[in-house]
Amino acid sequence: xxxxxxxxxxxxxxxxxxxxxxxxxxxxxxxxxxxxxxxxxxxxxxxxxxxxxxxxxxxxxxxxxxxxxxxxxxxxxxxxxxxxxxxxxxxxxxxxxxxxxxxxxxxxxxxxxxxxxxxxxxxxxxxxxxxxxxxxxxxxxxxxxxxxxxxxxxxxxxxxxxxxxxxxxxxxxxxxxxxxxxxxxxxxxxxxxxxxxxxxxxxxxxxxxxxxxxxxxxxxxxxxxxxxxxxxxxxxxxxxxxxxxxxxxxxxxxxxxxxxxxxxxxxxxxxxxxxxxxxxxxxxxxxxxxxxxxxxxxxxxxxxxxxxxxxxxxxxxxxxxxxxxxxxxxxxxxxxxxxxxxxxxxxxxxxxxxxxxxxxxxxxxxxxxxxxxxxxxxxxxxxxxxxxxxxxxxxxxxxxxxxxxxxxxxxxxxxxxxxxxxxxxxxxxxxxxxxxxxxxxxxxxxxxxxxxxxxxxxxxxxxxxxxxxxxxxxxxxxxxxxxxxxxxxxxxxxxxxxxxxxxxxxxxxxxxxxxxxxxxxxxxxxxxxxxxxxxxxxxxxxxxxxxxxxxxxxxxxxxxxxxxxxxxxxxxxxxxxxxxxxxxxxxxxxxxxxxxxxxxxxxxxxxxxxxxxxxxxxxxxxxxxxxxxxxxxx
Amino acid sequence: xxxxxxxxxxxxxxxxxxxxxxxxxxxxxxxxxxxxxxxxxxxxxxxxxxxxxxxxxxxxxxxxxxxxxxxxxxxxxxxxxxxxxxxxxxxxxxxxxxxxxxxxxxxxxxxxxxxxxxxxxxxxxxxxxxxxxxxxxxxxxxxxxxxxxxxxxxxxxx
Numbered sequence: 169x170x171x172x173x174x175x176x177x178x179x180x181x182x183x184x185x186x187x188x189x190x191x192x193x194x195x196x197x198x199x200x201x202x203x204x205x206x207x208x209x210x211x212x213x214x215x216x217x218x219x220x221x222x223x224x225x226x227x228x229x230x231x232x233x234x235x236x237x238x239x240x241x242x243x244x245x246x247x248x249x250x251x252x253x254x255x256x257x258x259x260x261x262x263x264x265x266x267x268x269x270x271x272x273x274x275x276x277x278x279x280x281x282x283x284x285x286x287x288x289x290x291x292x293x294x295x296x297x298x299x300x301x302x303x304x305x306x307x308x309x310x311x312x313x314x315x316x317x318x319x320x321x322x323x324x325x326x327x328x329x330x331x332x333x334x335x336x337x338x339x340x341x342x343x344x345x346x347x348x349x350x351x352x353x354x355x356x357x358x359x360x361x362x363x364x365x366x367x368x369x370x371x372x373x374x375x376x377x378x379x380x381x382x383x384x385x386x387x388x389x390x391x392x393x394x395x396x397x398x399x400x401x402x403x404x405x406x407x408x409x410x411x412x413x414x415x416x417x418x419x420x421x422x423x424x425x426x427x428x429x430x431x432x433x434x435x436x437x438x439x440x441x442x443x444x445x446x447x448x449x450x451x452x453x454x455x456x457x458x459x460x461x462x463x464x465x466x467x468x469x470x471x472x473x474x475x476x477x478x479x480x481x482x483x484x485x486x487x488x489x490x491x492x493x494x495x496x497x498x499x500x501x502x503x504x505x506x507x508x509x510x511x512x513x514x515x516x517x518x519x520x521x522x523x524x525x526x527x528x529x530x531x532x533x534x535x536x537x538x539x540x541x542x543x544x545x546x547x548x549x550x551x552x553x554x555x556x557x558x559x560x561x562x563x564x565x566x567x568x569x570x571x572x573x574x575x576x577x578x579x580x581x582x583x584x585x586x587x588x589x590x591x592x593x594x595x596x597x598x599x600x601x602x603x604x605x606x607x608x609x610x611x612x613x614x615x616x617x618x619x620x621x622x623x624x625x626x627x628x629x630x631x632x633x634x635x636x637x638x639x640x641x642x643x644x645x646x647x648x649x650x651x652x653x654x655x656x657x658x659x660x661x662x663x664x665x666x667x668x669x670x671x672x673x674x675x676x677x678x679x680x681x682x683x684x685x686x687x688x689x690x691x692x693x694x695x696x697x698x699x700x701x702x703x704x705x706x707x708x709x710x711x712x713x714x715x716x717x718x719x720x721x722x723x724x725x726x727x728x729x730x731x732x733x734x735x736x737x738x739x740x741x742x743x744x745x746x747x748x749x750x751x752x753x754x755x756x757x758x759x760x761x762x763x764x765x766x767x768x769x770x771x772x773x774x775x776x777x778x779x780x781x782x783x784x785x786x787x788x789x790x791x792x793x794x795x796x797x798x799x800x801x802x
Numbered sequence: 803x804x805x806x807x808x809x810x811x812x813x814x815x816x817x818x819x820x821x822x823x824x825x826x827x828x829x830x831x832x833x834x835x836x837x838x839x840x841x842x843x844x845x846x847x848x849x850x851x852x853x854x855x856x857x858x859x860x861x862x863x864x865x866x867x868x869x870x871x872x873x874x875x876x877x878x879x880x881x882x883x884x885x886x887x888x889x890x891x892x893x894x895x896x897x898x899x900x901x902x903x904x905x906x907x908x909x910x911x912x913x914x915x916x917x918x919x920x921x922x923x924x925x926x927x928x929x930x931x932x933x934x935x936x937x938x939x940x941x942x943x944x945x946x947x948x949x950x951x952x953x954x955x956x957x958x959x960x
Contacts, residue, residue: 211930214943393927396925396929436927472826473833475833478924555891627888756904
């Protein structure tokens with residue numbers, strides 16, 4: 169008989185002890201207990217998720233239901249659009265947009281009487297039908313959740329929840345039956361490629377580091393998720409930090425490392441908190457530290473918080489930052505596998521890459537390789553955002569088409585507008601047009617379009633998005649984030665940005681397009697790291713697929729998406745205006761002028777084109793027009 | 803500028819002591835020092851340099867490289883407007899414009915009464931809530947120009 173209390177406090181010293189501990193946890197679990205899984209990650213919290221959870225806890229306590237009902241504070245469920253989300257287990261009743269006011273009713277009706285509350289259910293916009301169960305919601309039904317499997321079922325601050333569901337069994341299997349060489353072999357067989365953007369085979373990378381002769385060796389987790397529009401790493405660290413830790417510990421064993429770092433963005437306070445708790449708990453249980461699970465393998469892990477620099481996502485810059493220096497990249501070779509942190513062999517992988525490892529060890533590389541396409545294996549998590557109905561995080565097998573992700577899972581474009589492009593790969597990526605929507609999610613197929621897989625951001629754009637403005641937006645980002653080391657990146661991006669700003673202001677010249685193309689070539693060739701080498705991609709892909717928009721801006725001084733402020737004007741349609749004066753009330757500069765009950769007009773000289781009047785007008789009387797070209801006298 | 807308090811300098815001394823002799827200590831020391839002063843005053847930087855034997859020029863290089871470090875005092879509340887791709891596509895520019903109009907500040911500025919600092923950030927990683935802003939540690943999702951006004955009002959800005 170295992171003494172639970174005693175085991176709870178103790179280090180687990182062998183696989184047998186871990187198995188017995190897991191068994192005891194599952195035995196102690198009451199299968200009839202109702203569990204309310206509430207998302208308390210950054211997304212749902214911004215909608216008040218924390219308050220809803222607290223209200224549930226209070227109500228359960230007040231009504232003396234603690235023995236029957238457990239409130240589970242989970243990580244991200246993925247369907248951020250519908251937050252705060254609460255799933256009632258084991259029935260998997262899916263309630264969305266839950267407010268504090270709904271809590272008492274959920275307890276009295278659903279939990280005590282088993283009744284479904286219709287208004288909290290998700291309505292499928294396709295069929296108009298209400299969906300009761302989580303797995304029937306189309307957003308989830310079409311995904312394959314492998315890495316994200318437990319994110320919505322466990323409390324990330326409780327290691328027991330992870331262990332209960334089989335956590336750390338990949339690690340124990342490895343420690344009892346595999347040599348480091350075998351681990352690398354399995355990861356190679358799996359075909360797993362780096363999820364941070366580069367797509368380099370993980371097994372090969374580990375092998376390089378293992379074979380490096382110097383010691384000690386360092387293992388680093390790159391959690392400096394910097395691509396605007398990507399937040400899967402944040403959700404994994406917040407929602408299932410032990411999954412990432414387990415992958416790291418396995419990798420450390422494989423390459424022969426005794427110490428490592430998690431380099432995490434300081435902009436992610438909750439992720440930092442959860443990974444910190446996870447490290448402490450893993451140490452207590454004997455998964456980290458000296459003599460892991462009673463073997464002679466030891467691994468120590470520290471957290472390094474970034475200080476806000478996008479370029480630190482690049483390996484060599486990240487290493488410089490851990491060393492306490494300016495995070496500037498250096499030429500490679502030597503690669504970090506040979507000479508990395510403090511000049512020692514180092515291996516760096518992204519959060520999501522590590523999160524795939526325990527599955528590979530448990531199920532074997534060959535089984536993992538059955539998922540996906542020929543050269544891209546496994547699943548990939550995407551952050552679906554922008555002009556799309558179902559924003560959130562989705563996990564699909566490699567090979568799924570972009571169309572399926574955006575329309576099948578993402579539910580298409582809101583307000584009946586037309587899809588224009590999907591931006592993939594952040595500032596290093598590009599915009600993929602509608603004609604290429606049947607491209608499968610696959611490193612090489614995406615690269616062929618001119619974009620890149622990147623870390624998995626998918627920002628959807630509709631007809632109201634100006635593609636020249638999108639290119640300008642990314643150049644502004646890379647220009648600001650360029651560390652300044654390479655001349656072409658430092659100055660080239662600045663020149664490109666100036667040209668793009670000019671085009672958006674209606675000051676474009678016919679030769680601008682050619683200049684942009686030339687500069688792109690120079691910057692790609694003349695930059696040391698990925699930031700510079702890929703910085704022109706957003707411009708090149710928009711030029712390739714949306715050249716007509718550039719030409720409209722340059723030649724006709726017209727923004728087809730009616731988005732570039734200097735090229736548009738807000739005007740009042742006299743026949744529709746009722747003279748209510750709301751526009752004048754919301755306008756921050758007092759541009760709408762007129763008398764009540766008579767048609768208003770907008771003073772173009774002072775209008776700042778913020779669009780508040782348009783949003784406020786109840787009579788659809790305000791429209792955006794192209795602004796007559798300003799004639800300058802020279 | 804008000805003089806640094808003795809108590810703050812004592813806390814700084816403790817931090818420096820904790821990191822003395824440790825590899826890669828500069829950035830964590832700066833982060834914790836900023837936690838005390840809410841920015842990095844010159845006097846604190848000199849003390850760090852002297853004690854940890856790091857040239858002030860190198861410290862200045864690191865401080866100015868990372869977006870998180872500040873060389874001048876910050877407002878009581880920091881308003882961060884996200885300008886990530888998703889936010890941009892969903893109208894972050896208009897939100898920023900409204901906030902600039904309400905506060906009279908532009909990106910990177912602190913109000914004279916040290917009440918607010920306005921800054922834009924590359925991505926807050928909560929893109930599903932776009933457009934998004936943060937005031938101190940609180941997130942505000944799906945912001946409109948009007949909503950921004952109401953929220954700022956709650957922090958005493960009208």
